[in-house]
């Protein structure tokens with residue numbers, strides 16, 4: 001380009017080189033390091049004197065991350081005149097290999113290979129956020145797909161098999177009114193009882209998969225009948241309390257709160273060894289709260305991560321986060337367990353701070 | 362009728378002492394058709410009274426619909442499992458159980474459960490004692 005640097009310009013360039021937040025690494029035609037800026041020192045932990053003339057590019061770069069491979073030297077950026085965007089693993093002084101984004105340019109030189117300027121930027125925070133967002137999206141998708149599937153099977157059971165069994169029962173009742181001998185009547189009675197019991201079973205299965213009350217009558221009704229079934233299943237005295245106004249919420253909110261209560265109560269049945277449990281649903285002008293409390297053996301919520309247990313609490317948290325709400329666990333060994341969920345709502349009963357991806361179902 | 366109830370309770374207590382089991386209980390259908398634990402021996406609380414059994418579900422429920430004994434060992438709540446499979450064990454803190462049907466002819470009239478709070482394999486003579494009691498109960502109920 002043939003312009004001569006004025007003195008001021010040279011100083012300016014040096015200031016720039018020193019102060020930019022991007023790390024700059026310059027290697028010569030043979031690949032030996034000939035220049036690094038302070039940002040590079042901070043990123044890699046290597047001081048300039050430790051690398052200048054002492055290390056080569058390949059000592060510092062542990063390969064490029066491509067979509068096929070974690071670390072690869074195929075099509076190395078150093079073999080190109082310029083590469084505007086790639087990712088490499090930088091070998092730091094502390095021995096770690098960190099993933100950083102880079103761009104590279106081969107500086108022009110007459111007769112021979114010019115120096116290679118590599119600019120590096122630590123994107124790990126951005127990548128972590130991206131991964132988290134992706135994971136949340138996936139979780140949301142799985143939760144919704146599971147719910148849809150349950151809804152469909154529940155409806156098929158109820159309206160399909162259930163309805164057919166009901167028709168069979170009506171038919172049997174008609175036959176029972178005919179003039180039958182003792183033996184036949186006895187057989188028929190048994191078949192009638194069996195059919196009635198099977199119908200009951202199909203109905204319970206359908207309700208357990210997903211109660212239609214959740215769609216037809218709302219969260220309060222669904223929780224009330226769940227509490228009753230829970231008490232009958234486990235013999236745990238279950239108190240259901242409703243506070244505030246009775247109103248319907250967004251279907252995503254109702255489903256999530258129902259599943260959370262169900263999981264928390266199932267946990268209490270499994271682990272708490274308790275005689276009684278209280279389920280509370282409280283409507284507030286700006287939100288809704290659900291609280292599940294038992295007086296059983298309790299546990300140490302801090303200790304869970306170490307143990308690496310089931311998915312229940314994790315799923316509860318995910319569901320609440322997707323609705324922009326909060327979940328708190330108050331528990332201690334010997335002190336019982338209290339799970340408290342708050343979801344802020346708008347006037348229409350929809351989540352107020354929907355997680356940006358929650359409605360991208 | 363009071364006499365019969367006392368006799369059944371005594372029989373349960375008797376077998377429990379004989380096989381040195383922690384817990385024995387008898388489930389029977391009530392008037393409305395709901396099946397409940399009507400008698401228990403060795404219980405530590407009253408949760409069992411509130412449990413309604415479902416035919417086909419859980420250990421006792423399976424005995425009801427299959428009409429044959431079912432036994433389990435080493436049951437403790439674990440991640441991923443469904444506690445509706447063993448509500449009576451949770452209520453009483455039991456881990457090992459044998460459940461046998463009370464039969465009237467080919468019809469299941471009730472379920473007799475014999476269980477332990479500590480690891481134990483019930484011997485065949487223990488199981489025979491339970492089956493013996495179930496048979497006696499069966500003949501009592503076919504007369505009623």
Ligand SMILES: Nc1ncnc2c1ncn2[C@@H]1O[C@H](COP(=O)(O)OP(=O)(O)OP(=O)(O)O)[C@@H](O)[C@H]1O
Nearest residue numbers: 267268271272298299309310311312313337440441
């Ligand atoms: N109400 C409770 N009382 C006592 N301990 C509890 C209670 N709720 C949860 N825990 C403890 O917290 C742990 C984690 O619960 P979580 O629901 O995440 O897993 P899990 O129930 O074991 O498995 P999964 O829900 O996947 O079937 C349990 O293993 C249990 O030790």
Ligand SMILES: [Mg+2]
Nearest residue numbers: 267310312313
């Ligand atoms: Mg759980």
